[in-house]
Amino acid sequence: MNEYLLAADNVDFRYPGRDTNTLHGITLALRRGERVGLVGESGAGKSTILRLLLGLDAPTGGAVRFQGQPLNLRDRAGLRGFRSAVQNVFQDPYGALDPRATVGRTITEPLRSLGIERDREALKSRVADLLAAVDLPADAADRYPHAFSGGQRQRIAIARALAPNPRLILADEPVSALDMSVRTQIIELLRGLGRADASVPDENQTGLLLVSHDLSIVAALCDRVAVLQDGRIVEEGHTSEVLANPQHPYTRTLLAAIPRLPRAEG
């Protein structure tokens, strides 16, 4: 079995009609259970990489590999397996949920659309488990998204992503639209995903690719970090090492630009 679950292998990408590439030779490999942060500013190509890794677009050069095999967007049966293994959570918890679907229906959508589970009772008990996993009350299942705050909606989106028992969650700025006081709760929730039992070997846990402009959130959640600038990865390594000893001037700029609080006295 290939040790990499999902990998971009020397990927180039150019949007149709553009004369320059958006991505240049991106190589980014995720081992099973690994948590990787992808950091960069607007226009760096973060979202484009996510689209390629989700199989929503095909690279114009290089390949995206899932379990070692190039992702074939025409292979519908193969893609079903891929989609249940790789789920995503977006930035905007308001836009990501169908306002006309109950929370229960929203959460089970991947199970139904991927044909994983159709039995009503089984779906119901899965909803209860998932709501409990994201610390939402069981009665949330019958309510609609408008009844929930931003942080609660992001919990619903995370519950939906967890539904098919994915091997990897791709999260695009999952906390940047949330208030500070809610932000840490969602970070804690993401920290805890699949890590309830420390005795389970890492590779059997849910991995995370966290895309963010915020280095502190990446530092809180990720073992490894890649820094993206102008469509190129300019630095990559263990998060603690990159933060303690950034090599690329751009990484240093990002770190130094983060505003800090005055130090506590005493």
Next chain:
Amino acid sequence: MTALSVQNLSVQTEDHRALVSDVSFELPAGQRLGIIGESGSGKSLTALAVLGLLPSGLRASGSIRLGNTELVGASARTLNGVRGSGIAAVFQEPLTALDPLMRIGEQLAWPLSHHRGLRGDALQRAIIEALAAVALPNPEKIARSYIHEVSGGQRQRVAIALALACNPDILIADEPTTALDISVQAEILDLLDGAVRERGMSLLLISHDLAVVSQMTEQLLVLRGGEGIEQGPTRQLLTTPEAEYTRLLVNTARSLEAYLPEVSALPKAPVPLDDPARADDPAQSPGNPPGHANPNTNPVENQA
């Protein structure tokens, strides 16, 4: 002297729901006050009430005094006289303040001619000066550009130039860097800091970001659900907060910051970048402090 005095300000909907309740603060001349709060705290409505720009259907009560002028219930004529030269504002999204169909220079021409009576060559010179004052590279070219032709950071600089055009006594900045990249944020904060100091303006900075506010202000007001929770010197509030809610905000911010290395441990001399696309631009070399790129080298860029 107190530039701005807000006493028992409330903002209500038509059906008497209070969105801001009994908020009071003073902004002495030349001082800087931060208002911190989360969504629904009423921080932006407070700013809009001071500007007399509340959305229709909302009504302010209490007192907002600018010098000797009462703004609550003031006529449109009084408010128009105050806005621009008395109080000016910069918002989160510069595009809301800027007209997409008008060249940047023309947009600056209006306040400069209206409030300062400038015409002809003097007006043209003032436009270029206003753009150069916010460290925009090649101000002549920027003046001829439309707003979609410049980057996000440059747009916010244009919005700041517009706010500063009439030399206001008070600048209100409502989340001025929230929509910007982090490296651009540092430059815009630098710019605001310098502009406020040089002109001796008072600053009312509204933000959800404690670290940003702590760098920019001396006094801090914490709002939650439309009510004032705690008020005092910024440093004191952030190091020894008294209200439970302030403590929650501070602890949350500190817990995230704890994942980052100490500032003193960081390698020095980072390269300031107004835009990642210009990382290799000689005008952005480490020799230039943030916000002071050589004005002769940078062409107006098109955001792809």
